[in-house]
Amino acid sequence: xxxxxxxxxxxxxxxxxxxxxxxxxxxxxxxxILPPRPSRKTLDLGVQYAPEFAxxxxxxxxxxxxxxAQKGANLIVTSGGVGPCRAGxxxxxxxxxxxxxxxxxxxxxFEPPKLYPLDFxxxxxxxxxxxxxxxxxxxxxxxxxxxxxxxDSLEKYTHVIRPREQQTxxxxxxxxxxxxxxxxxxxxxxxxxxxxAGLNELQKIPQDQYRIIVKVGLVGEIYVLLEPASNLEIEExxxxxxxxxxxxxxxxxxxxDNTIKETTELLNAKDAASPYLPxxxxxxxxxxxGHTILYSQRGFDGVIQLAPFTxxxxxxxxxxxxxxxxxxxxxILTFFLDEQTGKAGIxxxxxxxxDLMKRKQxxxxxxxxx
Amino acid sequence: xxxxxxxxxxxxSTNIVIIDAHNRVLKGxxxxxxxxxxxxxxxxxxxISDSLPPNLTVCxxxxxGSGRHLAGVMxxxxxxxxxxxxxxxxxxxxxxxxxxxxxxxxQDSKIIILRQGVVTDFAMNTVCAAGTGSFLDQQASRxxxxxxxxxxxxxxxxxxxRIAGRCTVFAESDMIHKQQMGHNLSDITNxxxxxxxxxxxxxxxxxxxxxAPIMFQGGVAANTGIRAAFNKAxxxxxxxxxxxxxxxxxxxxxxxxxxxxxxxxxxxxxGFNITxxxxxxxxxxxxxxxxxxxIAEILENGKVIGRWGSRCNRWDILEVx
Numbered sequence: 001x002x003x004x005x006x007x008x009x010x011x012x013x014x015x016x017x018x019x020x021x022x023x024x025x026x027x028x029x030x031x032x033i034l035p036p037r038p039s040r041k042t043l044d045l046g047v048q049y050a051p052e053f054a055x056x057x058x059x060x061x062x063x064x065x066x067x068x069a070q071k072g073a074n075l076i077v078t079s080g081g082v083g084p085c086r087a088g089x090x091x092x093x094x095x096x097x098x099x100x101x102x103x104x105x106x107x108x109x110f111e112p113p114k115l116y117p118l119d120f121x122x123x124x125x126x127x128x129x130x131x132x133x134x135x136x137x138x139x140x141x142x143x144x145x146x147x148x149x150x151x152d153s154l155e156k157y158t159h160v161i162r163p164r165e166q167q168t169x170x171x172x173x174x175x176x177x178x179x180x181x182x183x184x185x186x187x188x189x190x191x192x193x194x195x196x197a198g199l200n201e202l203q204k205i206p207q208d209q210y211r212i213i214v215k216v217g218l219v220g221e222i223y224v225l226l227e228p229a230s231n232l233e234i235e236e237x238x239x240x241x242x243x244x245x246x247x248x249x250x251x252x253x254x255x256x257d258n259t260i261k262e263t264t265e266l267l268n269a270k271d272a273a274s275p276y277l278p279x280x281x282x283x284x285x286x287x288x289x290g291h292t293i294l295y296s297q298r299g300f301d302g303v304i305q306l307a308p309f310t311x312x313x314x315x316x317x318x319x320x321x322x323x324x325x326x327x328x329x330x331x332i333l334t335f336f337l338d339e340q341t342g343k344a345g346i347x348x349x350x351x352x353x354x355d356l357m358k359r360k361q362x363x364x365x366x367x368x369x370x
Numbered sequence: 371x372x373x374x375x376x377x378x379x380x381x382x383s384t385n386i387v388i389i390d391a392h393n394r395v396l397k398g399x400x401x402x403x404x405x406x407x408x409x410x411x412x413x414x415x416x417x418i419s420d421s422l423p424p425n426l427t428v429c430x431x432x433x434x435g436s437g438r439h440l441a442g443v444m445x446x447x448x449x450x451x452x453x454x455x456x457x458x459x460x461x462x463x464x465x466x467x468x469x470x471x472x473x474x475x476x477q478d479s480k481i482i483i484l485r486q487g488v489v490t491d492f493a494m495n496t497v498c499a500a501g502t503g504s505f506l507d508q509q510a511s512r513x514x515x516x517x518x519x520x521x522x523x524x525x526x527x528x529x530x531x532r533i534a535g536r537c538t539v540f541a542e543s544d545m546i547h548k549q550q551m552g553h554n555l556s557d558i559t560n561x562x563x564x565x566x567x568x569x570x571x572x573x574x575x576x577x578x579x580x581x582a583p584i585m586f587q588g589g590v591a592a593n594t595g596i597r598a599a600f601n602k603a604x605x606x607x608x609x610x611x612x613x614x615x616x617x618x619x620x621x622x623x624x625x626x627x628x629x630x631x632x633x634x635x636x637x638x639x640x641g642f643n644i645t646x647x648x649x650x651x652x653x654x655x656x657x658x659x660x661x662x663x664x665i666a667e668i669l670e671n672g673k674v675i676g677r678w679g680s681r682c683n684r685w686d687i688l689e690v691x
Contacts, residue, residue, distance in 0.1 A: 039660035169683060233681065322577050331491065343681075344436070349494065352454035356489040363488045 007129055008033050010068035011077045012061050014226040016151045017251050019183050025077070026143035029130030029139065033073035035064045038229040042067055047339050049097055053309035056338050057223035058090050060230055065094060069103040077127065080111040084282035085313055145252075146188050150195035152250045154178060155265050157202050157247065162239030164207040172236060174201055211242055214357040217295035218247045219288040220306035221314055224337055225249050231306050231335075234350070238304075241354045246300075248291035249284070269294060276320050285313030289320050296328040301357040303330060309338035331356060373426045374630075375639065376623025378456065378616070379437030380504060382476025382588055386414040387619035388422065388661075389627070393463050397421065400589075407437045408649045408668075411444060412539045417546065419642035431639045432456075432626030440668060443676035444649060446640040449622070449629045456621030457487045458482045461585045469581040471609070472600070472618070474570065474590035476503045481575050493574050503590045505538050509562055512542060513555065517593075520559055523541050524595025527560035528594045529553075531593050534565065541565060541610060563595040567603050584608045588616040647671055658684055 009025050010016070012037040022032045036042065038060045046063030065076055067112030081088035091109040098105050107126060113120035128137055154175070162171040178198035187193040216238060224230045225247060235245045248269075269290030277289045292303045306322060318334050325332040333353045335346060374397060376387045380403060388397040398413050432449040433441040442450040445451045453473075461471045462484060462517060471482040471580035476684060479502050483491040495502065508576070531553050532542045548558055590596055591614040600608045630637060653666040665685050667677040677685045 036660070040662055041660035169686075307387075346493075348436075348452045348454070351452040352492060355452070355455040356492070360488050361491070363486070 005106055006031055007127065008073045009064070009075045009077055009127070010035055010073040012223075013038055013064055013229075014071075014223065014251065015228060016155065016179060017148060017226070019151060019179070020144045020147040021077075023147060023186070025127065026142055026162070027130075027140040027144075028128050028132065030075075030127060033068045033071050035068055038064060038227065042229075049101060051311055054093075055086065055311050056230060057087065057221070057308055059221070059339065060227070061090070062094055062097060065098060065105065066101070066103065069098065069105055073105065075106045075108065077108045077110070080109045081283075084152070084280075087283065100291050143188055143191070147182065147185070148192050149252050150182055150185075150361045151179075151203060152193050152197075152252050153195060154198050156247075156250075159197055159203055159235060159239065160244055161202050161207065163213050163234070163242045164209075164211060166206040166208050168240055170205050171202065171239070173306070174205060176340040178202065196348075201345055212361060213242055213244050214301040214354065214361060215244045215246065215299075216357070217300050217303045218245055218306065219249075219284075219291045219303060219317075221284055221311055222249055224306045224308055226251060231337060232341065232346055234304070234306065234335075234346070237347065237350060238297075238354070241350065242358075243354055244342070246295070248287065276324055276367060277317070281313045281316045281337055283311065283313030284319040289324060290312060292324055292330065292332065293328065296324075296330045301331070301361060302353060303332045304353070305332060305334040307334065307336050309336040309340075311336075331360075371421065371426045372429045373422075374623040374627040375418075375428050375431045375445070376456075376619040376624055376626060377411065377431075377433045377435075377447075378453065378618030379403065379411065379433065379435040380453075380618065381436055381473055381478075382415060383615070384410045384435075384437075385619040386411070386418055387504040387613075387616050387623050388418060388428075389620060389623045391627070392629075393620075393624060395613055395616075395620060396423075396426070398613055398619065400615050403437075406446065407440055408651065411441055412536065412645045412649070414672070415445070415642055416645045419645070426638050428637065429643075430623075430626035430637050432622035432624075432629070434622040434625075436477065437677065438622075439678060440651070443668060444670070445644060446638040447626070448635070448637055448639070449625045451622060451625050453618055453621075454480060454482060454492050454494070454616050455489070456625060457587065458484060458492075459624050460617040461587065461611070461619035462487050463614075463620075465583050465585060465609060468583050468585050468609075470577075470578075470584040472570070472584060472586050473588040474566075474586075474596075475502045475588045476500060476507075478502060479570055479574050479588075480659045481570075481578055481580075483578055483580075491576065491578060493576075495574050497600070503588070505541070505566065506562065506590065506596075508538065509542065509545065512545070513559065515555070515559070521563075521592070521594030521596065523556050524563045524593075524627035525598060526556040529557050530564060531557045531561035532564070533558070533561040560595060560599075563593070563599040564603075566590075566596060567599040571603060580604060582606050586610050587614040589615050590650040591615070644670075653679075656680060656684065658682070 007030040009030040010033045011021050027033050042063035045066045046059030048138050050059045050062050078091050091107055095107050108123045111119055158171050158175045178201055181194040185191040213270055239247050239268040269287050273286045273290035277286050295303055321332050372391045373388045378385045384401045384403045386399045390396055397418050401410050401414050403410050431445055431447045433447045434451050434453045438450050457473050461468050469484055473480050477555045478495055480494045482489055507517055510520050531548050534540050586608040591610045648671050650669045656663045656665050661681055663680045667674050
């Protein structure tokens with residue numbers, strides 16, 4: 001009997017989302033080779049084989065694919081992209097580099113289904129090894145979507161709890177346990193239960209009610225925002241400095257915008273940005289500007305922009321953000337990340353930025369009282 | 371009498387300062403770090419303690435600079451703060467309405483914008499150190515002049531020579547070229563000062579609203595040639611404070627004072643007798659995951675008192691309070 005070709009599927013590592021993707025792909029009958037959390041080894045591999053001036057996400061993803069290929073993966077599921085950002089071309093570039101290095105890997109590239117509906121169906125077919133009915137596939141997607149949402153809501157909650165925790169590190173530790181519960185949940189009912197139990201557990205963490213907390217919005221390019229390994233765990237670092245972080249982007253939000261309809265939030269960001277940046281500049285450049293304005297209107301203390309080094313959309317956004325920061329009196333700090341980025345330099349700047357915001361807040365309250 | 375100790379451990383210099391309760395500088399030391407921070411701190415503390423008034427007690431300690439964590443666990447610091455905050459605090463004590471602080475140190479340079487006494491914006495050099503003290507140090511030795519004579523020599527210049535200052539290596543080639551063209555030494559040193567200032571304003575100071583009063587501090591502020599070049603480029607007089615070279619240490623001491631006054635805690639300072647203890651540092655590569663973090667640790671009499679460099683909590687040590 002000829003060996004049936006088994007899909008050994010892998011995909012980019014973005015935060016905790018792999019838990020939902022793993023479930024979906026396995027339900028559809030694929031063997032999943034989990035992408036390892038990007039490490040220095042991942043980046044070293046990526047840097048070695050990627051063009052020097054390609055951006056950090058390309059390098060990390062290339063490294064990830066090579067690591068998973070070495071574990072036997074033969075199919076990569078990834079997303080494409082539209083507009084003037086190089087990421088749209090990355091899937092093809094990855095494939096070319098991988099085959100040059102002797103890795104024969106197939107690719108399924110999901111472009112926004114709004115624009116390419118047929119392509120979407122063809123891709124789903126390729127991954128539907130179990131030959132499930134469309135109805136069953138829909139159910140699988142729905143469940144993994146629910147899991148993704150649970151993961152996002154738990155992560156959001158850690159951003160609120162971490163700066164207030166009495167004992168440093170407790171939130172991160174409990175969050176780890178909670179993620180394992182989500183992992184084990186399969187039906188929608190179980191996922192909901194695990195999510196609620198997780199939120200409860202996080203809520204029970206002893207908190208310091210008197211601490212000065214500053215609120216910071218995170219904007220920037222999607223990959224470096226969503227993958228903590230690529231931004232040197234900036235959210236955790238900020239949390240430990242007493243900062244409540246709100247990220248402008250979550251995978252569930254992005255997917256809704258690009259599959260069904262645009263969420264009101266993103267429409268707002270677009271509207272807010274339009275006096276400063278009326279054009280779409282690709283990537284998430286305009287979102288970065290818009291979200292900064294929205295954060296400022298909501299009374300945040302500061303905004304941090306994260307971008308891969310050489311990312312054109314974010315470079316455009318940074319230039320515009322100079323004006324926005326001045327007009328809205330909003331402190332903005334930008335980090336361009338690449339393989340050279342050192343944690344010490346970032347830590348110093350973050351500390352100084354947090355001091356700046358805390359002192360400003362103290363100053364505001366003291367003048368308001370006098 | 372109450373005193374507060376501040377230590378700024380930088381790449382090139384380490385400064386150790388004692389201030390009194392009215393923010394007056396009682397003692398200030400400026401030492402070269404020479405890549406041996408532990409020895410330098412010990413030696414400095416020894417010097418300070420030998421010359422202190424006998425009735426002075428250290429009520430608070432603060433550390434800053436790139437070696438702040440190392441110095442912090444070594445002496446038992448009440449606050450460990452980044453150098454931006456420390457410099458801003460020190461500057462606004464000397465000139466309360468200061469709006470701009472320019473600090474040029476050995477390997478980094480920064481600009482801090484304050485409005486109404488609060489830091490509103492800052493920038494540090496990121497990818498290049500061409501506009502810093504090490505750059506001048508190197509060019510001085512290349513020209514075979516003492517770095518302390520650099521400024522006076524530059525001031526004698528009557529004719530400005532433009533030197534490309536974007537990159538240290540290119541600046542050097544440009545300088546050699548100018549020498550071979552027959553320009554005299556004072557014009558070349560002046561050209562270097564102007565190049566550094568141009569580089570600083572275009573890089574670190576880019577997009578920042580530089581308003582008076584402007585403070586100029588850090589080791590490079592000693593250089594009269596650079597001061598003059600700043601005055602010329604900004605069309606304003608920059609203020610160089612009396613203790614320009616130890617402002618980081620002063621800031622750290624003030625932050626310590628603030629912290630102690632606010633929390634009413636007693637200091638964690640281990641005392642000047644630590645100079646007789648044995649301190650060692652060592653490092654190793656963690657094999658726990660593919661990140662292969664480089665872990666550095668400091669040992670006091672053979673016992674680990676601090677560790678850095680890991681991305682997880684594997685190497686955290688429990689604090690014994």
